[in-house]
Amino acid sequence: MTEQTDSQVRIERDSMGDRSLNSSAYYGIQTLRAIENFPISGIKPLSTYVDACILIKKATAIVNGELGCIDQKISKAIVQAADEVLSGKFRDQFVVDVYQAGAGTSHHMNVNEVLANRALEILGYEKGNYKQVSPNDHVNYGQSTNDVIPTAIRIGGLLALSKTLHPALEGAIAALEKKAAQYQDIVRSGRTHMQDAVPVRLGENFRAWAYILTDHQNRIHTASGDLMVLGLGGSAAGTGLNTHPKYRASVVQTLSELINCPLEPAPHLMAAMQSMAPFVSVSGALRNLAQDLVKISHDLRLMDSGPKTGLKEIQLPPVQPGSSIMPGKYNPVMAEMTSMVSFQVMGYDSAIALAAQAGQLELNVMMPLIAYNLIHSIEILGNTISVLTERCIEGIIANQERCLAYAEGSLALVTALNPHIGYLNAAAVAKESLETGKSLRQIVLEKGLMDETELAKVLNLEQMSEIVGG
Numbered sequence: 001m002t003e004q005t006d007s008q009v010r011i012e013r014d015s016m017g018d019r020s021l022n023s024s025a026y027y028g029i030q031t032l033r034a035i036e037n038f039p040i041s042g043i044k045p046l047s048t049y050v051d052a053c054i055l056i057k058k059a060t061a062i063v064n065g066e067l068g069c070i071d072q073k074i075s076k077a078i079v080q081a082a083d084e085v086l087s088g089k090f091r092d093q094f095v096v097d098v099y100q101a102g103a104g105t106s107h108h109m110n111v112n113e114v115l116a117n118r119a120l121e122i123l124g125y126e127k128g129n130y131k132q133v134s135p136n137d138h139v140n141y142g143q144s145t146n147d148v149i150p151t152a153i154r155i156g157g158l159l160a161l162s163k164t165l166h167p168a169l170e171g172a173i174a175a176l177e178k179k180a181a182q183y184q185d186i187v188r189s190g191r192t193h194m195q196d197a198v199p200v201r202l203g204e205n206f207r208a209w210a211y212i213l214t215d216h217q218n219r220i221h222t223a224s225g226d227l228m229v230l231g232l233g234g235s236a237a238g239t240g241l242n243t244h245p246k247y248r249a250s251v252v253q254t255l256s257e258l259i260n261c262p263l264e265p266a267p268h269l270m271a272a273m274q275s276m277a278p279f280v281s282v283s284g285a286l287r288n289l290a291q292d293l294v295k296i297s298h299d300l301r302l303m304d305s306g307p308k309t310g311l312k313e314i315q316l317p318p319v320q321p322g323s324s325i326m327p328g329k330y331n332p333v334m335a336e337m338t339s340m341v342s343f344q345v346m347g348y349d350s351a352i353a354l355a356a357q358a359g360q361l362e363l364n365v366m367m368p369l370i371a372y373n374l375i376h377s378i379e380i381l382g383n384t385i386s387v388l389t390e391r392c393i394e395g396i397i398a399n400q401e402r403c404l405a406y407a408e409g410s411l412a413l414v415t416a417l418n419p420h421i422g423y424l425n426a427a428a429v430a431k432e433s434l435e436t437g438k439s440l441r442q443i444v445l446e447k448g449l450m451d452e453t454e455l456a457k458v459l460n461l462e463q464m465s466e467i468v469g470g
């Protein structure tokens with residue numbers, strides 16, 4: 001290993017002493033200590049979460065500059081540094097493991113240090129010259145991890161929802177409605193308890209899934225309303241110590257404009273800091289969606305099962321060879337992946353529930369876990385639903401003959417005879433059909449239970465699978 005020369009390192013000082021850093025690093029001494037303290041997962045902060053923190057820092061620098069709390073020149077340099085990060089620069093400088101100091105102080109200081117060091121360069125100073133621009137005194141003026149991080153989780157959640165999950169759900173709903181219209185006339189056998197049930201239309205199966213996803217989108221949208229209420233301005237304990245009296249309203253307004261979303265200041269800042277309820281609500285709505293995604297992806301796999309020994313009512317588009325050993329096999333990989341992601345989201349939700357109830361007095365220090373789990377849940381669900389739509393749902397082909405054959409052979413068709421011959425007679429017909437292999441029609445006629453024309457009208461599959469009153 002080659003030794004670093006003096007020009008390749010800089011010395012920084014904090015309340016614990018001096019440390020040397022590589023002079024190319026934009027993060028500083030507190031980040032360095034956190035890197036050493038938390039070599040846990042290797043998982044770095046999600047880019048949406050970094051965006052959220054940087055947007056908050058941009059808003060606070062603008063407002064603190066306008067209110068005269070920090071020098072205008074410094075304010076402008078911090079804003080320029082923030083814009084550079086938002087445009088994609090310096091992203092490799094956000095390096096603290098997601099499992100880190102409680103409340104997120106380490107990641108927060110990482111953000112403050114990167115912005116301070118870049119602002120120093122913009123103003124013509126060396127990195128680390130914190131007398132000129134300080135991570136704590138300027139970038140973090142009037143702020144605390146304790147109000148910034150819960151705000152960043154809210155903003156990160158909102159950004160992730162609007163960029164990934166909501167568009168993905170809209171695409172899936174549109175694709176399912178298209179399939180519903182395409183396959184409206186195909187009759188298939190319903191199955192309840194995995195046994196023959198009355199006939200249904202394949203198109204209605206797709207329409208039902210579209211409605212299920214629409215309901216989840218509405219639930220998530222409603223829950224996410226809570227994310228728009230911000231405790232920013234509360235500083236360390238929700239009292240707003242060290243902030244300008246006009247800061248709180250102004251910073252929320254500025255942030256609203258930056259992300260083009262109607263944010264509002266929380267009516268009680270201590271409450272906003274202490275309770276993790278908004279994140280629990282959104283995570284709960286995500287879990288709810290994930291549970292139905294499991295159901296839908298399992299249905300897709302069942303209906304596609306075969307090709308020779310399963311149901312094969314539909315054909316999912318083959319997207320890759322399925323087996324390392326069995327030639328010619330194509331597996332329902334997109335649906336399999338969807339189930340696994342959904343299980344992960346449920347796991348994240350369980351951890352969020354544990355973290356959310358672990359607040360003590362003025363603060364809940366488990367926020368880093370909540371931040372990662374919530375934003376990651378939204379993003380992996382969004383990505384999953386997008387590819388499931390494009391690589392699976394849009395390419396589904398119905399096997400009309402197979403669907404009809406199952407529907408015609410279903411013993412549950414006798415259900416339509418109940419009003420005409422009674423449940424017990426119908427049950428006897430079904431039993432005999434199963435034992436002898438004779439058709440339901442033949443047995444009813446042999447027993448003289450109904451005449452031929454009447455029976456033909458009642459055992460009409462199209463009519464039986466119509467939605468009554470629909």
Ligand SMILES: N[C@@H](CC(=O)O)C(=O)O
Nearest residue numbers: 103105143144145146236
């Ligand atoms: N989380 C810190 C405050 C901060 O980082 O701003 C504490 O309460 O100790």
